[in-house]
Structure formats: structure tokens, C-alpha cells
Amino acid sequence: MTVRGPTLCLGGSTSGPRTIPAWREAVAPFWDVEIRKEDTQDFRGRSDVYHLGNAIVGLTAASGLRNERSRGLVARMGVDHVAAQIRIEGRALLRAAGCETPMEPGDVALLDLAQPLSLDSTDYRAVTVIIPRRLFPEGGARLDEAHGVVLRGAEPFGRLVGDHLRAFGETIPRLAPAEARAAAQATALLLSAAGAASGAGRPARCSQRAPVFLAIRSHIDAEIGSADLSVDRICHRFGVSRSGLYRLFAPLGGVAEYIRRRRLARAYRELAEGGGQGARVSEIAYRFGYGSPASFATAFRMEFGMSPAEVKAGARADVAPAGRPVQPEPPAGGWDAFYDWVLMLDA
Known part of the structure; x- marks a missing residue:
């Protein structure tokens, strides 16, 4: 199963202030978004999302902003997945696990979405892969300790992981469903090894x-x-x-x-x-x-x-209640149901 969409494309200039709420609402399952007041007039952003059944891939480009996963958001959304993000363009400062780590183009961040974090970004372009924890070897135990690790694109192993994520993002629109699921499984294996190789995982x-x-x-x-x-x-x-x-x-x-x-x-x-x-x-x-x-x-x-x-x-009336039946197919084309996409990931 590979489903294309939703896609959000926001222009800048005079429509800028009206685009900010739309962007915040679209990414609400994952991020609280802050944008400097002086940047709102010219804010631009585009995000293309693909649901593979066992992973979600997002191709995003946006103006400078701050993305944060507070403890409140982590608890409210109940998302227990692992993410990896490669910066294709732009810089960021990642705060996670009590550390501040700068990111440069080509660097890859390993993120445990069950733990708090924040990212302060310049104008950027990135590929983000979100994978359910149970798809990883040992249930993602290695990645608990690798949360916030940044693999440097200037170093051999970091470049290897980054090239994989970059190629995943470039080819995802053309992959068949079975190929896409296989690529997600291979990505989980590689990220698990990356968590160990980083030294934080102590394999x-x-x-x-x-x-x-x-x-x-x-x-x-x-x-x-x-x-x-x-x-x-x-x-x-x-x-x-x-x-x-x-x-x-x-x-x-x-x-x-x-x-x-x-x-x-x-x-x-x-x-x-x-x-x-x-x-x-x-x-x-x-x-x-x-x-x-x-x-x-x-x-x-x-x-x-x-x-x-x-x-x-x-409390929001639209928070998904526990025990709500899972739909057989993820809804296509709309950001209103994006949270359903996240909950419906399987291994």
C-alpha cells in the first residue's frame, strides 16, 4: 500500500500571515510551530507526504521556523514512532536528551518521537522518514539511547545513511507498493545500525x-x-x-x-x-x-x-478516542486525516 498525499503548498508575500495557521494545523500531530513575527509576511512552505503502510515519508521545504515536541504534545498525541531526517539544504539547532547539536546540510538526525525535542531551522529542505518502533530490530531499543544523535554528512557512515535517505525521498514517487515497503524495512535496519554505530546505543x-x-x-x-x-x-x-x-x-x-x-x-x-x-x-x-x-x-x-x-x-473534540476502529485504508489527499495516517502505521 502506497498512498500519495496530502500535499500542502503555501506561498509568501501578502498571503503570508494567513498561511501560518494552515501550516501549524497540517503538522500538528508532530510539531508545535513557532515563526518569528518579522518572517510571517514571506513565509513559504511545501510538504509532500507518502504513506507506505509501514512508514511515512515527507518531503518538506519551508522558511525558517522552530519545530518543538513538548512533553505535553508527546503525551497528547501518543505517537510512539522513530524518525530520521536529513537536511538537504539549510541549518538547524537540535535540542534533545539534554544536548544542543547543530545540523548542517547533509547531516542526519535520529529522533525518538516518544521523547521531547526541538529544532530551530533556517530556510530548509529535508526528507523525513517516520517508522513504527516495532519495525526495528529489538523493538527499537537501540534508538531509545540514540535520540538526538546527529550523523555527520561529512563522515563516511553519516554520508552512507544520508545518501540512502536522500535516494529514498527522490524515488518514493515512483516506487511500487511492495518496493516501498521493502525500502522502509531496509531503512529501519540501517537506522538501527546507525543508532549502535553512533556510540550512544552501546550495542x-x-x-x-x-x-x-x-x-x-x-x-x-x-x-x-x-x-x-x-x-x-x-x-x-x-x-x-x-x-x-x-x-x-x-x-x-x-x-x-x-x-x-x-x-x-x-x-x-x-x-x-x-x-x-x-x-x-x-x-x-x-x-x-x-x-x-x-x-x-x-x-x-x-x-x-x-x-x-x-x-x-x-480538550479538543477531535482527539482520536482509544479503541476507535482503524480504517482499512488511509484517507488520501487531506491534512484533516493526517493524524489517522500516523496511527495506522504497521510493521
Whole structure:
């Protein structure tokens, strides 16, 4: 399955200010967009998107802007995919995993869309490939630690990865569906190797930890609403020590921090999807292990910069509810359904 579209093309000059909301709305599943006030009159942008069934490829050119994935956006959209972006033209400053890394033309960024990041860009042209985590070897465990790594186009391996992504973007309009899916699978293998080769992934350690690490992550996600979920119970269930469990989750801040953030992210989604209906804030607080609504509200605001009540009151009516049946084919030609495209990626 390869579906062309949607395509968004925005001109500049006098129509500039009216194009900014259209661009923000189009990329809303992935980015909060900021554009300098003095640049709005001449903002230009074009994005062509292809859905391959097991990946999404975007060919984008735009004026200078800032793209950000805040913790709130990560929680609200629930996208757990991996992305790689090559800068064909233009420079950027990538902020991810506590580091600031400049990007030059030809550089490739590895991005975990389940983690926050931001990109400050000059006028640019780029190819972005988005792949579901389960398409990667070991469920993408290597790429958890490679989030924010930039492969330099001036270096041999970075050039190899960049040439692949560049060729993928150039040929995608002409690939048959089976060819496109095969290309996405090959890209996942290459990016997984890139995560290890970058040095951030420490491949020997990852290959040893991956099966139990992924099993524990799956268990945590399945039991995230259970009051019985605890470090001690996880250690007992999987036969690991507390120190060993911490080492497994050290790249994510430790297992307790991982559970805390997953609980807050789940609470955010329940509040947002329920809108003005559904469970009360106090019920959600107790459900996710907080002793009082006040302590829940404090932790929630520190994580997302807003209160649970604000999220509940301002929830968008069009957020996709959990359990909504998946359509057999992605909708073609419209940015209104782009979020559906993202959710419908398969391995």
C-alpha cells in the first residue's frame, strides 16, 4: 500500500500571515510551530507526504521556523514512532536528551518521537522518514539511547545513511507498493545500525538487555493503571535486582521515573480524550497512584506546564478516542486525516 498525499503548498508575500495557521494545523500531530513575527509576511512552505503502510515519508521545504515536541504534545498525541531526517539544504539547532547539536546540510538526525525535542531551522529542505518502533530490530531499543544523535554528512557512515535517505525521498514517487515497503524495512535496519554505530546505543549492552527490557516496558504499559505496579513487584516478576532494573532503565532516567512519566502521560490522554465528560480529576489522580488530587496536580503541572483541569476543559473534540476502529485504508489527499495516517502505521 502506497498512498500519495496530502500535499500542502503555501506561498509568501501578502498571503503570508494567513498561511501560518494552515501550516501549524497540517503538522500538528508532530510539531508545535513557532515563526518569528518579522518572517510571517514571506513565509513559504511545501510538504509532500507518502504513506507506505509501514512508514511515512515527507518531503518538506519551508522558511525558517522552530519545530518543538513538548512533553505535553508527546503525551497528547501518543505517537510512539522513530524518525530520521536529513537536511538537504539549510541549518538547524537540535535540542534533545539534554544536548544542543547543530545540523548542517547533509547531516542526519535520529529522533525518538516518544521523547521531547526541538529544532530551530533556517530556510530548509529535508526528507523525513517516520517508522513504527516495532519495525526495528529489538523493538527499537537501540534508538531509545540514540535520540538526538546527529550523523555527520561529512563522515563516511553519516554520508552512507544520508545518501540512502536522500535516494529514498527522490524515488518514493515512483516506487511500487511492495518496493516501498521493502525500502522502509531496509531503512529501519540501517537506522538501527546507525543508532549502535553512533556510540550512544552501546550495542553489546543493548543486545543483552533488549529482550527483558522490552518485556518489562510492555508489562509497565499494560499495568500502568494498577495500584500494584511497583519496582519490587517488577523485580520479583522478572527475576532482576533493583540495581539491575535501574541499569536497564538508566537511559530513560530510571524505572521509577519511567513509570511516573508513563502514568502522567496516560492521565493526560484520559483527560484530553474525555473532554468535559468522563472521570473527574480526583478519580484519575487516585487511579494512577497519587495520594491526593493536589499532589497529582503539582506533578502534572511540572510535567506539562498546565493543570489537569485546564487539559480537561480545553480538550479538543477531535482527539482520536482509544479503541476507535482503524480504517482499512488511509484517507488520501487531506491534512484533516493526517493524524489517522500516523496511527495506522504497521510493521
